[in-house]
Amino acid sequence: xxxxxxxxxxxxxxxxxxxxxxxxxxxxxxxxxxxxxxxxxxxxxxxxxxxxxxxxxxxxxxxxxxxxxxxxxxxxxxxxxxxxxxxxxxxxxxxxxxxxxxxxxxxxxxxxxxxxxxxxxxxxxxxxxxxxxxxxxxxxxxxxxxxxxxxxxxxxxxxxxxxx
Amino acid sequence: xxxxxxxxxxxxxxxxxxxxxxxxxxxxxxxxxxxxxxxxxxxxxxxxxxxxxxxxxxxxxxxxxxxxxxxxxxxxxxxxxxxxxxxxxxxxxxxxxxxxxxxxxxxxxxxxxxxxxxxxxxxxxxxxxxxxxxxxxxxxxxxxxxxxxxxxxxxxxxxxxxxxxxxxxxxxxxxxxxxxx
Numbered sequence: 360x361x362x363x364x365x366x367x368x369x370x371x372x373x374x375x376x377x378x379x380x381x382x383x384x385x386x387x388x389x390x391x392x393x394x395x396x397x398x399x400x401x402x403x404x405x406x407x408x409x410x411x412x413x414x415x416x417x418x419x420x421x422x423x424x425x426x427x428x429x430x431x432x433x434x435x436x437x438x439x440x441x442x443x444x445x446x447x448x449x450x451x452x453x454x455x456x457x458x459x460x461x462x463x464x465x466x467x468x469x470x471x472x473x474x475x476x477x478x479x480x481x482x483x484x485x486x487x488x489x490x491x492x493x494x495x496x497x498x499x500x501x502x503x504x505x506x507x508x509x510x511x512x513x514x515x516x517x518x519x520x521x522x523x
Numbered sequence: 524x525x526x527x528x529x530x531x532x533x534x535x536x537x538x539x540x541x542x543x544x545x546x547x548x549x550x551x552x553x554x555x556x557x558x559x560x561x562x563x564x565x566x567x568x569x570x571x572x573x574x575x576x577x578x579x580x581x582x583x584x585x586x587x588x589x590x591x592x593x594x595x596x597x598x599x600x601x602x603x604x605x606x607x608x609x610x611x612x613x614x615x616x617x618x619x620x621x622x623x624x625x626x627x628x629x630x631x632x633x634x635x636x637x638x639x640x641x642x643x644x645x646x647x648x649x650x651x652x653x654x655x656x657x658x659x660x661x662x663x664x665x666x667x668x669x670x671x672x673x674x675x676x677x678x679x680x681x682x683x684x685x686x687x688x689x690x691x692x693x694x695x696x697x698x699x700x701x702x703x704x
Contacts, residue, residue: 398577
């Protein structure tokens with residue numbers, strides 16, 4: 360499975376690279392540089408985040424997670440998870456690392472989905488640092504307001520379907 | 524194309540570093556060296572299998588950015604674009620790679636160029652929840668394929684619903700304020 364994903368990804372990457380080479384030849388070098396720079400930028404974060412998540416999981420009060428965020432905690436667990444997600448600082452790795460750690464310690468999948476989505480939608484530093492300066496503030500608050508039900512909708516769907 | 528100004532190490536990276544180092548130290552002193560090394564080896568192995576995916580994800584992002592005609596996108600998502608405009612904004616948000624440095628400015632540009640608030644909301648929410656680059660590079664290494672696939676399937680309707688709600692709310696706001704938002 361792992362190998363199939365790798366092959367698929369690299370096929371897409373090569374096909375797109377070919378398209379750039381054929382249609383916008385002079386930009387090929389530049390886009391390779393962008394890709395390489397992104398990779399080097401991401402590398403330390405992902406390394407620290409992934410190695411850290413194993414240790415964080417080891418330290419989480421694992422006996423508490425099943426009773427707080429376990430599959431049987433229902434609406435209360437979802438609300439707790441969504442709040443925890445919104446309060447987790449932004450940055451691409453923090454929320455995923457904590458969520459994986461919770462999952463390893465016995466949190467329910469819908470609760471972890473609610474946590475991840477709430478964190479992705481509401482992490483305040485990202486809203487303040489990127490979103491407010493780029494868009495009219497009214498639109499940003501409207502965006503936040505219409506997003507409020509989304510972690511719960513996704514988690515309820517997960518409960519109904521019974522996956523993952 | 525404007526350069527993306529993502530830095531390798533900023534305060535959010537510092538937060539996760541402090542968390543990781545503190546946790547690792549606590550595990551070492553609480554559970555001993557053997558347990559510490561076992562966790563470290565398992566995490567490093569996971570990290571190794573993810574490297575080629577991260578590298579491919581970065582290249583795909585860079586190539587798509589070169590190929591996508593952004594100026595035409597802004598023409599398709601105006602206030603009168605109906606459900607099609609919301610759907611289009613959702614698809615664009617899902618396929619456009621790049622971090623918050625690129626997505627929010629594009630959303631702002633779309634708004635200025637005549638996209639409505641509903642399409643802008645659908646676009647931003649779609650990038651947040653469905654963006655494949657983000658999922659491949661960040662989420663997959665942590666959760667694995669099964670979890671991420673289901674998480675994304677459950678999220679597909681969300682930007683559309685939120686975009687329609689935002690458009691309705693925006694129209695209501697316009698009406699109440701006599702045409703001025």
